[in-house]
Amino acid sequence: MLAGSLALAQQATPASPETETVTEPVAVPLRAPEVAPVVVAPVPAAEPAPEVPATPPAPPVQPAYVPPLQLETAGRWAGDFGAGLTLSSGNTDGQAFNLTLDTTYTRPEDKLSLFGNYLESRARTETDGVVTTSITARRWRAGTRYDRNITEQEFGFVGLEFSHDRVRDLDLRTLVSTGLGRHIYKDAELTWDVYAGLSWREDYYRGEGVEIDGVLRKHYTTTETLFGQESTHQFAGSTRFTQKFVLYPGLLKGQGVRATLDVGLLVDINKTLSLSVKLQSRYDSQSPPPAEKYDLSLITGLSVKIGS
Secondary structure, three states, X not given: OHHHHHHHHHHXXXXXXXXXXXOOOOOOOOOOXXXXXXXXXXXXXXXXXXXXXOOOOOOOOOOOOOOOHHHHHOOEEEEEEEEEEEEEOOOOEEEEEEEEEEEEXXXXXXXXXXXXEEEEEEEEEEEOOEEEEEEEEEEEEEEEEEEEEOOOOEEEEEEEEEEEEOOOOEEEEEEEEEEEEEEEEEOOOEEEEEEEEEEEEEEEEOOOOEEEOOEEEOEEEEEEXXXXXXXXXXXXXXXXXXXXXXXXXXXXXXXXXXXXXXXXEEEEOOOOEEEEEEEEEEEEOOOOOOOOOEEEEEEEEEEEEEEO
């Protein structure tokens, strides 16, 4: 750099032919190049991320409410209690009074049935100015039956029944039965059962007794077979129809045959009362004369619901 500067200075001064002028070298100061400072803007510090609130733990899932098992196994009552009264006057003066009970206590594995009916009729007659009131009919029947499921389709049962019939001179009849049955159909609107078994019967008769097999008897016992079927039908939620038929053939020859038929129709008036129509038919091949072998009753009245 310095040599270059001196050479440039010598070329810039022309030489004189006459005199040579000696020129002292000129020192040219050298400066370091100025470098402009680079200003670097400070990088702002990153702002901290906003705090995300902690998510609260999800509440535990509540299982659907299931009724306690004891409510299911406690069972429920369902049935009706009815009463009816008939009065007549004019050519015939009389009155008839009846009571009926039909109810069941049902659980998933068993069923208890209670039933009963009472019928009494009186007639008033006048002869030579003397008024006489006589009982033309009086009969009652009460009993219970317990059914226990063996499987979903089969069940066993045991029953106990008492009855009285004034017209047939029957003072008291005791009937004990047992057997096996099958649920043919079973849902909320229709149930239908068939069953068969054995029954033991003991009869006590009024007065001098009745003639059975040519012998006058006040006390009589026999063993019978039984074959039965029964069903319940629910229509439109407000109408119920029930029917039950049982046949009792004597186990041995000459012991006669009995049969019972019970049919009922109930139409709801409100949540408590129902209009009821019931048909009861009885057949006994050993009924003593003058009583008829067939007995048929049509009973109407109001019924009070029991349970649900």
